[in-house]
Amino acid sequence: MIAADELSKHFLGTLAVDQLTFQVEAGEVYGLLGPNGAGKTTTLRMLAGLMRPSAGRATICGHDVQREPRRAKRSLAFQTGSTGLYERLTPEETLGYFGRLYGMEPAAITARVAQLSAQLGLGRLQGRRCGTLSTGERQRVSLARALVHDPPVLILDEPTAGLDVMASRFVADVVREARDRGKAILLSTHYMAEAELLCDRIGLLHRGRLLREGSPAELKAERSARSLEEAFLQLINANGGADGTSEGAGA
């Protein structure tokens, strides 16, 4: 469903993403795990069609993101790290706007908004402007906005950053539910514990390169580590330390 094929990205002479190759299948949660500046956000942006890769290919549901951007984007829900919402629009207006941008019919939008409201508990936010919502409430609206056209692929950039326990749990529930309905989900995170809990497979990203790929259990077993964090630190140390700052405009 999601495929990165030798994906690379240069920024002003630095290599932010270096020949990255991985796939995410339907019904699978794939986590890109790495320190700040590892190239996670840049990878996700290339997959979502926001940035042109310097080399390599990204496909969503078989559509090349560069050659058929509209088809690829239509199959995709993209949520950024910040829960950026239009402060002066209400949640319904926000969902309606994105519904229309994704080419949905008005009747379909109404039905989908009702469904998402029930699923994500947006009912009590009706009529309020997004600028007045709490962080947790914004996260719900932001998820609803990403999912409004009900696509087969979800790309979530740091979906739980800055959220409290309750809100993080809620996001995790939404992700699992989507996986159970057969969606392919790619998310980035630097919370090891979250990745361990939520992801079926993990790609360890360091300095733009994929160090290892596998299930949390496989990664721990390989380094005989007790936790994913330990495995991760060992791998990074074996690959030239944690100095990932030269990655530039990644995160």
Add this chain to the structure above:
Amino acid sequence: MDLGVVGTVYRKELRETLRDRRTLIVMVVLPICLYPIVGISITQWIGAHEARRGEEVSRVRLQGDSWPGLEQALERSGKIEIDRTGGDGKRDLIDQKLDLLLSVPPGAVDTLAEDRAVRLVLTYDETRGRSRLARERVRAAVDKMARRIVKARLQRRELAPGLIEPLVTQEKGVSGRDRGRQVAAGTVPLLVILMVLLGAFYPAIDVTAGEKERGTLETLLAAPVDRVSLLAGKYLVVASTALFTGLLNMGSMGLTLVLGFGPALRAAGMSATGVPWTAVALTVVAMVPAALFFAATMIAIAALGRSFKEAQNLLTPIYMVFMLPALAAQLPGVSLTPVIALLPVVNISLLTRDLIAGDASLLPGLLTVGSVLLYTGVALRLAARIFESERLLFAPDPGSGPRRKLWALLLGREVDAGPRVEAPSSAQAAVLFMVVMALILLVGQPLQSRHLIGGLLVTEWLLIGLPVLLLVRLGRLHPGSALAIKPAGPIAVLGAILAGLSAWYLVGVLVELVQQRIFPMPEELIRSYHKALFTTQRSLAVDLFALALSPAICEELLFRGVLLQATRRTMSAGWAIVLNGALFGLFHMNPYRFVSTMLLGFLLAFIVLRAGSILPAMVFHFLNNASAIVAGRALGEQALEEGGTALSWPLLAGALALFAVGLTLATRVRAGLSAPPDRSG
């Protein structure tokens, strides 16, 4: 381009824009309030003068021989009341029981019958406006009577009147133009351009850099729509807002003119023969390309900013740059030639002027519209490229070397400052002040007494401006912080405009009410001031440059630049303001103007400290001087005869309201703007 997407984006952005308080203030509240307040104030002001002239009857007492013919001639004027009580005439004059004492010599009637001259002595109080007015009226009545007597004497000798009046002039204007329309043609283009620009300002930032700052741009670009359609929807909203702001300003201006301002124009000698509706319609048509052009330029530049504040820093200089060519309409002798029709902004300004004045010609008009649309296209292409450029959309790294410096310069971010000093020391400021004062005493004042305008220009630019720049250069001072030359938000500038337009009147009233009672300026001095400053023999443009713009730039650089920034380092804001005002008062070297200039100094220093920029103070200073000049010229001798500023309560209330709103905007909004909108995540 996908028109469905353009429409969706347009509707959404318009909805958001209409919910933005800042945009609403600029777009709706300001035009609706500004013109009626200004219009009613001016009407009241002129009305007050008219009323005073019209209604007040001069009390004149005749002394000496009874002369019924003279009494009749005086009474025929309708404004003179003969006082028939006796008593000490001079005493009564001083006690203001009487306005004028007219002494008739003994045997006047007989002297006249013998065809000889009679000497009438007019005794009056030259310090009182009413008394001076009585003198004018008596003089006029006596002149009229004298002409009748001459006519009678000539007739008796059977001589033609042409004998003593060989040359007679009669004046005829051929332009057939309405002077009111001419005046409007000079001012409306500037206002229209300023308002259209202001209307585009916040929406242009909000739909571009605002989206980056809120983090909504990425999600928007992830949608399956082309970026050109997104840009088109956003652009059309900015253009609509700009156009709507312009229209509302025109509407409010027109309504004020029709409902309340017309009489004022007529009273000022500009016979407005009604609203030129065709001109209004054509101006609206000219406003469309203006709105399209300004919206395109502003959206292209705002899109470069990474945050609201950065975009604002980028757009403020653009706003200022556009303001200058917009003044073109006020310059006499500049006409819209086919070549000038290719100059952006200048062409719009001149075309609007010509449309209102009713003498626009087709070719330059078409060239103007054509070139403006062409520039709009270029600006839009640029904006589209920025929208397609991922480096500019996603947190561009300014890079290093010259490019970083350029970015820093453009965006107002700190440059690698090296050994540059942030602010001048108190010692530097004190020495500079002394040097400037000495230069003015030794060079400036002698020059001014020979040639007022030339002397003033030399004083401002060479004796004040140049030393300031030399200090900055030689002292390796950072111009931004040493002179407070920093971008200011348009609302702060707007506040300065409102406050600058009203402050001079308030200060004038204060001087009239307080100072003239305690420490009155001698009549002769007032007279010579008025003669020198409010003469209509020089062109208004020259006066505005020498007496308003030059002081606004040079004096501000010295006082609110070097002096205020130096003292601010060593003393509290309050004391820095007090000292600044006192020095500013001293600087004018006129004990009678000390208090009023000191008050202005307080205000200007306060504005700079609060706004964090010298620009609003420059705008305030310019408009304060310019309004006083324009008002002084408009009223001319009349103001002098009536003794200073006319006090009218509605006008005072209007000026106070304008001033209060202006000062509030100028001193608080910047803080509100520099804080980015709520951004949690």
